[in-house]
Amino acid sequence: MAQETLRMVCVPVSAHDGRLPRQYMLEGQGAKKDISPPLEWYGVPGGTRSLALVVQDIDTDERVPWMHWVVANKSPEEKGLPEGFSGAGGNANTGGEGGLQEGVNDWKQPGWRGPVPDSHGHRIQFRLYALGDVLSLGNKASAPV
Numbered sequence: 001m002a003q004e005t006l007r008m009v010c011v012p013v014s015a016h017d018g019r020l021p022r023q024y025m026l027e028g029q030g031a032k033k034d035i036s037p038p039l040e041w042y043g044v045p046g047g048t049r050s051l052a053l054v055v056q057d058i059d060t061d062e063r064v065p066w067m068h069w070v071v072a073n074k075s076p077e078e079k080g081l082p083e084g085f086s087g088a089g090g091n092a093n094t095g096g097e098g099g100l101q102e103g104v105n106d107w108k109q110p111g112w113r114g115p116v117p118d119s120h121g122h123r124i125q126f127r128l129y130a131l132g133d134v135l136s137l138g139n140k141a142s143a144p145v
Contacts, residue, residue, distance in 0.1 A: 008041040008128045020124050024087075025114040035087040036069065036112035040080040041128055048076040048130040057115055059122040068124065069112045070103030072135045086112035101137055 012021045023032035044051070051074040056065035069086065086102055102111045115122060 006041065006043045006045060006128060006130050008039060008126055010037050010039050010126055012037050013124075013126075018123070020115065022117065026116045028114075034112070034114045035084040036081065038080065038083040039126065039128075042079070044076045045130050047132060050074060050131045050134045051076055052129040052131055052135070053081075054127045054129070055112075056125055056127075057122045058125045065125070066115075067106040068115065069105060072101045072103065072137055074100055076130065087114065101135075103137070 012024070013019065020037065022029040024035060024037045026034050028034055039053070041051075050072070053069065053071040053074065054067070055069040056067050058065045060066040071081070071086075074081075104110055105113045107113045115124060
């Protein structure tokens with residue numbers, strides 16, 4: 001029996017030709033503004049103790065992508081994050097030692113911060129990592145450069 005591979009789906013991005021819809025961007029659309037998109041994942045490997053999520057704009061600079069969101073210590077039993085989990089009015093919580101933690105983005109704020117729309121249509125990359133341990137990141141976690 002083949003082992004399922006860890007994969008993640010962002011339905012709004014899939015439904016919009018790979019582009020992040022406006023309500024998830026910094027300027028937003030209508031009542032929805034700068035909220036994290038819903039994410040689903042499948043195929044978490046056995047033995048995973050926590051999940052980490054890194055979301056970055058890979059078109060800003062090839063050497064140093066712009067960080068939009070960092071989440072660490074997500075339970076491997078959970079299968080996603082709902083729309084609006086983080087961002088304007090969202091959690092932006094720091095669960096402390098061993099609990100779910102949202103890191104500091106490149107705006108120097110914890111939690112989700114959506115991209116600023118421009119004419120270039122930057123690509124936003126969502127990466128999910130299955131970890132063999134729970135991370136101890138302190139109170140100002142960020143993704144390494």
